[in-house]
Amino acid sequence: MENFVYHNPTKIIFGKGTETLVGVETKAYADRVLLHYGGGSIKKTGLYDRVVASLKAAGVDFIELPGVQPNPRLSLIQEGIELCRKHQLQFILAVGGGSVIDSAKAIAAGVPYAGDVWDFFARKAEIKAALPVGVVLTIAAAGSETSPASVVTKEEGALKRDIGSDLLRPKFAILNPELTYTLPPYQTACGVADIMAHIMERYFSRTPDTDLADRLCEATLRTVIKYAPIALQNPTDYTARAEIMWAGTVAHSDLLGRGKVEDWGSHMIEHEISGIYDVPHGAGLAVIFPAWMQYVYQTDVNRFARFAVRVWAVEMDFAHPEKTALAGIERLKTFFRSLGLPVTLTELKVGTDRLEEMAAKCTARGPVGNFVKLDKEDVLAIYQLAQ
């Protein structure tokens, strides 16, 4: 086990009707806030009205910035930064999913910074200050509600890049599983793939002697695997929605990877796809992760056999552990398919013409991943395996 620091101070407020607490929670930080959200589905569901009522009841003024798209764009973030400066807003309230939260975090980092906020993403500057951010979550997926990370796409060059700083962790996150009842099945499924990927990025590690972290990963994966089909079959099953939502937060709260060198190769490889083709990140991960596994599993067959046995209840083939390992990968693929997710680039409608370019961009800052360090040729091979 490696030495580590674990510090996740986000206050999580979980359960039915909890969005009505957003005004009081926000008021503890600011009187004037930016209300940041997406394409307006929160108006259709009535969530917008409840949030606004709660803010008003608590005496919180707000300026609105809607319009966050999946794979949030730099241009809207720059607009948000200007708005905050112009109206002297002191807090950003993100009402939505990972894209809205990531956009809010980027605005939060940009407001007190004199230069271009993209400097942080280009690793030209370090985040030294940020406005506080609060969250009302509407989809279980990204885990951004307690994470220090933000992933943003710069339209020019179709660059999808990330930043991370403890200063960006939301102060509070309100999680009401009922808010996810109205999600279309495909979005629910993409969220599940994202959650599972966050766990697997931590699970597949070469650090020895990390049993508790590994078991916590397995526990969280099994919960998601159990409840995802139930949520798809009955979108208003509270238990299924609640288990998935809580698992999504735990998955990306840092806890599951402490003491381990985490991987994150598949995320980097996927970012090139959703950066260019604007597909849902979770769908991209459903395609890339099994291909990555196929490419790397021989590095540690026992780890993949453990994954198969402990997560998928495959019976261990003690004479042929490799068969067990491969069965686990197959089970993951079958599971993604059963959720209606693509598992090949073809199914994702991503052609083969730009794979070289994507592999080059992905590895432009050096090899990606830690389970196996992957250079351009490796990444290209994984794209090809995923075809």
Next chain:
Amino acid sequence: MENFVYHNPTKIIFGKGTETLVGVETKAYADRVLLHYGGGSIKKTGLYDRVVASLKAAGVDFIELPGVQPNPRLSLIQEGIELCRKHQLQFILAVGGGSVIDSAKAIAAGVPYAGDVWDFFARKAEIKAALPVGVVLTIAAAGSETSPASVVTKEEGALKRDIGSDLLRPKFAILNPELTYTLPPYQTACGVADIMAHIMERYFSRTPDTDLADRLCEATLRTVIKYAPIALQNPTDYTARAEIMWAGTVAHSDLLGRGKVEDWGSHMIEHEISGIYDVPHGAGLAVIFPAWMQYVYQTDVNRFARFAVRVWAVEMDFAHPEKTALAGIERLKTFFRSLGLPVTLTELKVGTDRLEEMAAKCTARGPVGNFVKLDKEDVLAIYQLAQ
């Protein structure tokens, strides 16, 4: 699943040599601190010297208050409160195990309070302010390093009582598993029993639909069960010590019980024993928990069968789930015994003459526990089962 708030902002610094960071971490909060510790074992091991050197290097002045005993006493706490007031100390650094941390928390609550600190324990007053507390942990057991709780014994009347407030959560906790190498086997074993009890108090709940919390409990229990015998056999096995120490913190960090009505009956029942007889809390729990299980398991045989199957790898007897449930309880008892722990009051050298009195004191504020609400007669029956 019940609605819940999860907010555990303690910064955990985990790994080899991390106690050398204590000065810098403390300096972020105060220039003058109370250095609080126990019977002097930290001087024998050299830990005291390393902590003092780190504080001095960071420019932190300190006043010392050693002498915390297991089952920390109110009188020393009152002494600590006076010391802090007299020297205007602004922070309490606890170097030790649960007793030292609990004593530090009680001092922290008492300093800004005009009345008698016991008022908090007697539920006559509510904690409204507290000095910040930091921790260098020397035993994996109580989980007090991130918890909001403190348990203290008032010598007069042998009253062992608890308080809880988020204001008492330590700001940071430094966890170096190497510091536990020198623990005597019996103390290691008592710590393991305490950790397992913290998980089981959360696991045995009547709240339906809490699968993730339950699986996280099972994962943490299995890790402790795997590594406890290894740590006893080879006290300097870093992996075993690290897994147990990290499990001890996770066990009591609140995460494992979110969404559930937790039980805590066994803790209340045990407190009467260690309050009067001054036995280690963990040893008392090793005696009480199996007796409690035997007394209540019929309330939810399936839950106990799950415990047997998932935690102890007992094969499910589908025709006779009760047999499976009982096998799990037996496995727990056998495990405690294998660690050299007592599993009966006789082995703990606790006589039968005061059981009535203990049962009455335990339930003086009403029934204890939630899995089953236990009144005086129930508690007495559990003491008798534990004989």
